[in-house]
Amino acid sequence: MIRVVLVDDQELVRAGLRALLEHDRDIEVVGEAGSGHAAARLVRATLPDVVLMDLRMPGGDGIDATRRITADPLLSRARVLVLTTFDDDADIVAAIRAGAAGYLLKDVPSGELRDAVRAVAAGGNLLAPSVTRQVMHRIAAGPEPPARDARLDLLTDRELVVLARVGLGESNAEIGRALFISPATARTHVGRLLAKLDLRDRTQLAVFAHRSGVVPPPAAD
Known part of the structure; x- marks a missing residue:
């Protein structure tokens, strides 16, 4: 069973994600948080396999929460998968540098989101195709x-x-x-x-x- 924590400041979004993920029996949502600060505390309490993390939230953003989670040796099993509406370069690079294992946009099809959770839980890294293009162009830039x-x-x-x-x-x-x-x-x-x-x-x-x-x-x- 893959244990997941949801982090999003909108309760309706969290409810939808819970229903979507628990559609399959191998994924269980073990907690929800509405801010980055609450997320770090919840992850320590629940020890999930995957943290599905929004980025821009009141009460602590997702980048800082990702950094704190991935830097904590007691949370080494928890992998952060960013799920957001924002695809600008600054957010993408900041999330990856903070230790996120994946970066998806909220228009991802439901089946692909569940597959992404499984892939990240298994140790993989994953970027949305549009995000990959932006990151690769940035990496490749040079004289x-x-x-x-x-x-x-x-x-x-x-x-x-x-x-x-x-x-x-x-x-x-x-x-x-x-x-x-x-x-x-x-x-x-x-x-x-x-x-x-x-x-x-x-x-x-x-x-x-x-x-x-x-x-x-x-x-x-």
Whole structure:
């Protein structure tokens, strides 16, 4: 059973999230908090696997709460998954630097949210596709073109195309539509890329795509 704490200043939002998450029997909401300050205390009391964290709340924001939770050695099992309406660079970078394991927007489909909770509870990291694009562009920005990574020689032409699309933040379904393959086949290609490049997850794969030059840096304004 995956134990989840909900942190959002709107009671109606918390009620909706509880109903959505507990639709599946492997997820249990063990507590709710309406502020960042209350969240830190609640997490210490309940020791959840995942904290679903809003960012902008009165009485302590989600960034500070995330930082306090992830810095506490007694809460090492609790992983923070940000769920917010805000997708600006400052919030994204601040949340990741504070230790968040994932960053999703509140328009995420219900099934994908439950899958994200499972992935984060299992030790994975996860970013919404639009968030991935912003973060990767920021990481890749710089005056010098990235050097070619020798590991690229291990990849087939199709795998290079899939790698580039992962770097742009596309989902398996989006990759499948673009390349006229099924989402399952796209997922297989992503799995092979992770194995060949010795990377842990999709976020690392996207970073590699930018740093290796497979996805060119954005043009300067």
